[in-house]
Structures are given as structure tokens and as C-alpha cells.
Amino acid sequence: MVRSESERYFDTQKIRVEDLDEICSKQTRAADFPIAETVEQNALIYEGDVFRQAVADGTEVALKTELCRALKDGPGIFVVKDAYVDVSVVDRCTEIFTQVIAEEKAAGQGQGDHFGNNVRIWNSVQKVCAEDPEVFIDYFLSPVLAIACEAWLGPFYQVTGQVNNVKPGSAAQSVHRDYHLGFQSAETVARFPAHAQVMSQYLTLQGAVAHGDMPEESGPTLLLPYSHQYAAGYLAHKRPEFQAYFEVHCTQMPLGKGDMIFFTPAVFHGAGANRSASDRIANLFQISSAFGRTMETIDNGVMVEAVYPVLLARAQAGTITEREVSDVISVAADGYSFPTNLDLDPPVDGNAPETGQQLVWRALGERWSPEELYARMSAYGQRRKA
Secondary structure, eight states: OOOOHHHHSOOGGGOOHHHHHHHHTOOOOGGGOTTSSEEETTEEEEEHHHHHHHHHHTOHHHHHHHHHHHHHTSOSEEEEETOOSOTHHHHHHHHHHHHHHHHHHHTTOOOOOSSTTOEEETTHHHHHHHHOHHHHHHHHOOHHHHHHHHHHHOSSOEEEEEEEEEOTTOOOOOOBOOTTGGGSOHHHHHTSOHHHHHHGGGGEEEEEEESSOBOGGGOOOEEOTTGGGOTTHHHHTTSHHHHHHHHHHOEEOOBOTTOEEEEOTTSOEEOOOOOSSSOEEEEEEEEEOGGGSOSSOOOHHHHHHHHHHHHHHHHHHTOSOHHHHHHHHHHHSOOOOOSOOTTTSOOSSSSSOOOHHHHHHHHHHTTOOHHHHHHHHHHHHHHTOO
16 A cells, blocks of 8 residues: 555644643553552652662563663653662762863853753763763763663663753743754654654663752653653644643652653653752763664765855856755755764754754855855864764
């Protein structure tokens, strides 16, 4: 049977909050997840000792199988209490965060936070490693993170991290989904076929370490269990009726220092308002699948330098259509904002930095000389280096 084009893409006229409600009305049964300690607010709670014991007993496969099912077919969320045997390593890491924040503030860095005026550290993983390898090793030798990552992504995953220090009085985030498609506009998301939108959540795992106690009044992450199972969610989450539904039905998981939380990026979520008198500090992880990378490394700068003079000449002569220009740029230039060095290449007018393709389009639109584009492409390449 040949499917029509409309069947391959979501019909935006048929996106209904009632369909999300039907999915999110599911209840998590403890009997279905026997390794979990308990169920709270429809999410699963595990003990860190279970992870450590699985390593000692050689029973990691059974644990990973249950965690994968929790993320895929269950609520999409689980918390690991006491993920660290000794939380002093968390305190040592927090000290490094404090030092990095002070250094970056003094250097005029720290811009580019997605939400509000909170203090952000981009690339916390690399910065901790460079600042104190001992702390880095102690922080990441816990098996909890590795087991959670392998349960969802398999081996060869890549961990990235960003510290978010939310100040007292800070407002809640708007509900959203996350990387990849959660960082794109609804117009961009709609260009992806339905199966690609559903698939994207399998390329990333969201996680966080609480770097201090997070009672409800401090605003720990608001989550909507089972919302990841709503296929059209990347198109729907910014709509007012879906945001209103989230506000009524979301849950909020208090965390203790050293606890970890994991969820699929397709779960509707957003950080809560900090109504306490203390900072709320979390190290946020976005862990990527090995399959989210290209097979070959390509020097797009060399390609752009080669094709731009010809594109410019043809555009000026009117001998090439806009679509033809678009198709050529799509092959020659980098069209994705990530990965990048967010300290040097912060988001522009949204959640994502400018891409190489957008830079070439600006050059053509403003009729830059090849030399001007080359200089800006060089600066672009430097910003994106680790």
C-alpha cells in the first residue's frame, strides 16, 4: 500500500490535547517494574545501591532492560536516590562550579542562557575535567550514570553537561521538549516526517545531578509522565492548550543532594519556579547516541570557499533559482547548530546558534565579497571548536 504524503507528515490541524490526555492518564504500576523501590507521582524511584549491586552481581542486563522499558513504554522518567555513596564529591564539584562561574563572570562570559537570568556553565564536563581531573574521575566513576546511559543509548554515548544555578525568585521555564527537535521552531519541526520526529527521542537521554537538596519550593523540574508517547509532541508542546494542560497535570520530583533524575527528552518538562531562599544548582546532562554523528568528517569551510564565488555570481546574474541555491548550500555548508562551543557560540534570537548554512544565506543576501565570507567562516569555525 502506497501511503499519501499527508500520512507521512503530521496533520497540524488534527493535533488535539485530548489525545495527549488519553496517553497521560496511564498509571505506573510498581508490579511492572520489580527492581524499582517505589512509584511516586507516577514516576519510578530507584535506589543507588541497586545499581552498585548490579555491577557486583553481574546483573546489569536485567536492570538496563527495566530502565529501558521505563523510559520507552513506562512513564519516561526515573529517579535514582543516593546515586553517590559519598556526596562529598558532589560538594567538591560544586566548589569547582563556583570557581568557574566567578572566573567567567570576571571575563565577561556566561551569556546565552535559554531561560531567564540564571547562572549557566556551558560544557561543565570538560571544564571540571580540565580544572581538577581527580574530582572529574570521582564524580563520573559512579555506575549510575553509565548504566542509565547504556540502558537507553547503548555503548559509545557522548556525555555533555551544563550547570544551571537557579536563583531565588526565578520564574518557571515554559514547558518544552529537548534536544534535538525541541530546540527547533514549529516550522522547522513540521518539515521532518512523522517517523523522524518520533525517532529523535531515541538519540538523547536527559539527566541531572542535584548539587544540593531540592525541595518542592526550590523548583525542581516539572514533568508530565507518559507525554513522550504522544507522537506529535514536538509540534504540540508550544501550543497554549498543551501548556495549560501541562500546568494542571505535571508532577514535581523533590531531590536530595546527590540524587539523579533521568528522562527521555520527549517528556514534556520545565524547571519550576524557585520560591525558596536558596540557589537551586543542578548539573544537567544531555547524553547523545553514537548514532547521532556522521560517518565521515567533512571540511565544510573548504567546500563553501569553493562554491560561494560561483553562487554569488549566478545570484547576481539571476541565472540560479532560490531553490537551486538552497539545494547547493544544503550540501556544501553545515546546517546544524550543534555540537558547538556555547561559550564562544551562544544562541542567537532563540535556543540555537547560527549555522553555516544561515551564514552563507546572509552572505548572499547582503552580497558579501568572497573575502568577507571567508573571514566570517573562519571566525565561525573557531567559535565552534571545543
